[in-house]
Amino acid sequence: MTQSTDTTPTVEKPVTPAPRGAVTPRYRVEENADAYIVTAQVPGASAGDVETIVDGEKLVVNARRNWTAPESWTPVHREIARTDHRLVLQLDRRVNRDGIRAQLTQGVLTLTLPKAEELKPRKIEIAG
Amino acid sequence: MNFIRYRTPVPAFNPGSLLDELDRLFEAGFPAFNRAPVAGAFPIDVYQDKDSVTIRAEVPGFRKEDIIVSVADDALTITGRATTNAGKDTPKNETTFERAIALPEDLNYDKITAAYENGVLTVTLPKREEVKPKTVAVEVK
Numbered sequence: 345m346t347q348s349t350d351t352t353p354t355v356e357k358p359v360t361p362a363p364r365g366a367v368t369p370r371y372r373v374e375e376n377a378d379a380y381i382v383t384a385q386v387p388g389a390s391a392g393d394v395e396t397i398v399d400g401e402k403l404v405v406n407a408r409r410n411w412t413a414p415e416s417w418t419p420v421h422r423e424i425a426r427t428d429h430r431l432v433l434q435l436d437r438r439v440n441r442d443g444i445r446a447q448l449t450q451g452v453l454t455l456t457l458p459k460a461e462e463l464k465p466r467k468i469e470i471a472g
Numbered sequence: 473m474n475f476i477r478y479r480t481p482v483p484a485f486n487p488g489s490l491l492d493e494l495d496r497l498f499e500a501g502f503p504a505f506n507r508a509p510v511a512g513a514f515p516i517d518v519y520q521d522k523d524s525v526t527i528r529a530e531v532p533g534f535r536k537e538d539i540i541v542s543v544a545d546d547a548l549t550i551t552g553r554a555t556t557n558a559g560k561d562t563p564k565n566e567t568t569f570e571r572a573i574a575l576p577e578d579l580n581y582d583k584i585t586a587a588y589e590n591g592v593l594t595v596t597l598p599k600r601e602e603v604k605p606k607t608v609a610v611e612v613k
Contacts, residue, residue, distance in 0.1 A: 387532040387591035411592070416521045423515035424530055451532030451591015 366430035369407065380439065380457040386429050387451035394453060396446045405431040405453065438463055513569045524598045525579060532591030541586045541595055548573045550593065
């Protein structure tokens, strides 16, 4: 069963980035007729660890990696970074900010940024 | 043991405009950004304690059925299978990436468990009973 949670942007419980530094996660932006889709990889983050904020012209995603090994474990080999993730995207008039939706599934955050109505192609009727 | 380094993304404050991101996407081209079919494309951590060895692998974005964990010849192999469905302009694409990790001999391969949560695969390999240090009480007659 895939875990899928809706993490639509809220600012009720801000997730302050931990002082472990924040790197930009791997992400990509795609486009379809109605929206821009931003997919960002934030492994290790559950719904409570991800925060999406629209701040003026910027879209900010903070994701925390807060797993730590139990005391009794000895690390044998370590490659996983222990930094948090922070993605900042500049929004412009092409995005309808009210309709932004966020979804988190197995460590991949998908943001849907709907295109502004006036930019969608529409036919103009000829009067007269 | 595979010592292929995982390159963490550049720690930069990166407020590019959406148009720049789209340009960058087209320059990079397909295949999908995280599905590069290169061994060692995902990072792993290996820990041990007195009872077991634990391997954590960051493999975000898969379904449970697309992750295969198998053991053969003292090596653990983690395979991720990704299928991107055919879009309007892109063909259906299936990529696999896998990583093999050498294991010590004293593990109980029958009792391996794996869990996949939040994009992190955790494989727990218990050590064999007879290898664990045991205190044996010997009765002295």
